[in-house]
Amino acid sequence: MPKANFPITPELTAIAIGYSNEKMIADQVLPRVPVGKQEFKYMKHTMAEGFTLPDTKVGRKSSPNKVDFSATETTDSTEDHGLEDDIPMTDIANAPEGYDPKGKSTVQLTNLIELRREKRIADLVFDANQYGAAYKETLAGNDQWSDAANSDPVAKIMDSLDVVIMRPNVMTIGRAAFTMLARHPKIVKAIHGNSGDSGIARRQDIAELFELDELLVGEGWLNTAKKGQAPNMVRVWGKHCALIHRDMNADTNFGATFGYTAQFGTRIAGANPNPDIGLRGGETVRVGESVKELITANDLAFFLQNVVA
Secondary structure: OOOOOOOOOHHHHHHHHHOOOOOOOHHHHOOEEEEOOOEEEEEEEOHHHHOOOOOOOOOOOOOOOOOOOOEEEEEEEOEEEEEEEEEEHHHHHOOOOOOOHHHHHHHHHHHHHHHHHHHHHHHHHOOHHHOOHHHEEEOOHHHOOOOOOOOOHHHHHHHHHHHOOOOOOEEEEEHHHHHHHHOOHHHHHHHHOOOOOOOOOOHHHHHHHOOOOEEEEEOOEEEOOOOOOOOOEEEOOOOOEEEEOOOOOOOOOOOOOOEEEEEEEEEEEEEEEEOOOOOOOEEEEEEEEEEEEEEOOOOOEEEEEOOOO
């Protein structure tokens, strides 16, 4: 990789790479796949070819039938995402023993970059326009899971899973929707074998009920208010549910998976002297990464919109 003009600090880069906010699920929903250059190519395969039966019978002196596997090669490029923080030299010089202002700044910047990525992926995965007409449904009225007396999330989820050719193995759901799902009488009854009038179902039990590898709950919050205004906190993940087929071994060339994140290089971090910070100058800390979130097979998922009111 070419050297960047901005100095990269190994210690700060290690902090940025090692940092992970456990409440964010972006890397589990669209896993990172390394690419060799910022501009990269990936393959979009035709689903029908994998399910069309060829004639496999071979005559005594004939050759076996040949099949062609076509794919569309698509070119894309990663996008740079980064943030900076100015630290006055007085803060660095007067920091208490054991406190590293540049390290702390790196953690805070990385968290904000991850939050922005979480929002990008939530907007992408929970966008109904990303799914074909046969692979999405908007719930309303009695069908919404917030109507405990009339809705049936067990039937709705099972039916949705059966629509997708390669059965989804991951559920991605917003916290507000999951709370209603976990205490829904039909879910509680199916898992605990009781009347379902009270109680709650654990996340892993719900995943097991629907034969899923993982159930991801979007917990994140963000502030939509402009600087100087009173905070307006909203959830990153809406009241929706996406059932996706995820292959953790898929890359830009092989593997059938709903989507992934192309990543060029690793996350980087560094600090550069800046004489224009305060009276005595300071250092500018920068953290960033080069990524691109992609949905590569929108027919390998089913989207349930507005599952709760």
